[in-house]
Amino acid sequence: MKATMQLPFFRITFSIAFLCLSGISQAAQSADPLSTLPADPQQTTQPQWVKAVPPYPLTLFSKAEVDLNSVKQGDNGQITAWERDTYEELQQPSTDYAFQIGEAHYLIDCNDGKYTSLAVNTRRANGDLVRSVPMPESVQKYVADVPPDSLISAEVTLACAQAQKNWPIDQHYDLHIKPKHVATITPLTLQEKEKIGQAIAQRKETDKRNAPVAEPLLTAQNGKNVCHTMNGVDGNPSSYELCDAQAMFSHDVYSVRTGGIIFLRGIDDDTTKGIDGVFYGSPIRLQCEPVNQLADGVTNKTIEGAIQADRMSSKKISFDDEVRFAILTNVVEIGRHCTLSNTEGVMAKLDVVSP
Template identity: 85%
Template sequence: MKATMQLPIFRITFSIAFLWLSGISHAAQSADPLSTLPADSQQTTQPQWVKAVPPYSLEPLFSKAEVDLNSVKQGDNGQITAWERDTYEKIQQPSTDYAFQIGEAHYLIDCNDGKYTALAVNTRRTNGDLVKSVPMPEFAQKNLTDVPPDSLISAEVTLACAQAKKNWPGDRYYDLHIKPKHVATSTPLTSQEKEKIDQAIVQRKESDKRNTPFVAPLLTAQNGRNVCHTMNGADGNPSPYELCDAQGMFSHDVYSVRVGGIPFIQGIDDTTTKGIDGVFHDTPIRLQCEPVNQLADGVTNKTIEGAIQVDRMSSKKISFDDELKFAIATNVIEIGRHCTLSNTDGVMAKLDVVSP
């Protein structure tokens, strides 16, 4: 499953550059007990977390920021990817459901053009337990923005690009070219734009009311666990099929259907959104789990106005409609999924999955 929060984590990540000015980073190997924990659960190499140390104090927001040099990988068109980690001074609580103190962002970086974006964001508790793993929306992943000079992000990008140049010295892509400092300006919102924001929030909430009802019984996902529940048949009575959700981290959860404890179809949440196909007793079957999203609790017109103002202080040049679309999308959370199991004759079983 996927989620964004009332105080969206990736919105924080993107805003840091405009809130905290910094200088050139210096490498210092982390001595943190979490130094052996990679941000990416699929990473097989030992992480090498190195501090990005700007010439100013990160307080009162962060106690430190780090880049995993061993997470630096080559991408397409001379771009690279890398994970960074920020440790907050205080516990962050974006909603009543959970709190965290560690934020991680998976950056896509174009060193040659001095641009970056975030592909995904993790949040963790102080002990390193993963709370949520949230991919950025596709349109946001493709929207690379200029690396702000003399910023915390520029310090992190400097480390990542230097490591890429060290790893692949024969390639010409990894000299970092950051554009001159952009003078941050904020154009006040017009009355028409504020009215559009109000309308967008009302429409979103009305849409949420129509689209979010769940039908009992429910499968409640649990962080780090594989939980199962009997699916209802097409007639509403219990079926022989069980639906299972593994991980419960709201990103790359593994959904499976089993009979008698034996799974016969499974896939991650991204693939079940469109549906995954299989065969059961020589009959084609399909499992589809469509996400149910809603605007996060506490989001107001002021929340959206603030997000748009942050975007306007960047060097991005996008229309107001795109700014509004992005601001709304980054304040939407996934609260569950409607799962159906079908064969060529139609729906065999169904079950709704809800967040913990």
């Protein structure tokens, strides 16, 4: 039966990992016109997309692929690799955008048969990038067992085999997947369902109270460098402009300028903690704190399904942690609060919203 539920894109990669329950990997070179498009825009080598073929028919996807040329060595014998899934149907996680191609950047431990996701991309069917976002730090640290005989195991098998080929004298890349875990799915109790409803309501209330953005706004635009005058502490326009380039909310370049001259620049990940510089001999700092909200369309059923999917893994956590994790992976970044400060305090501020 073809899957019809539309999941928020933060959840898609992890949900599929536990929902696909049988399979092996076979390699087949992709002939898709998008085969020359790497998932990572910084990748300089030509991608080599190879199909991951489990022994059961895919229903949600028309195909899944791994870019063998994206396989890189990491620390402690780990590797990273990009995979790409092409959906049978258009996915629309919010009213703002839709996509048909999902890409995930995996961190893989072949020796221990574990993996996690570092970042996800969403694209239109023609390959145009819709969004590119890093996974939250807590999700990146959530290293799960690779389910045997699964779509994820098919993808991981390809990546680890390529690592063995690239670095044959390194023993870290002999893939070991743990014996199949037979999951017994226990239906959620009425009390657990009530807790989920309360957690969602609390999250939505928190999102409202946080007053995500305030005008005037810098509205980012995909692929463009957009600037807007920052407000001074008195609420009047200041002499500083804040600029955002790329606008995919992943490695966007933020800069501050005055009189057309840039004196502070850094990517969004760095601005989260703050980037420092010097302005006329005095220390200065730009900090842009993320504004996150529960994704549109997330319901009790969404969270219940995510929890049930996680319970099919061998990792056991408390119910409260299951709920927190499920909600966290359905949270999206909608903007940033940016402040420009010196040693005397805040000089200017401006909120940024996603396109």
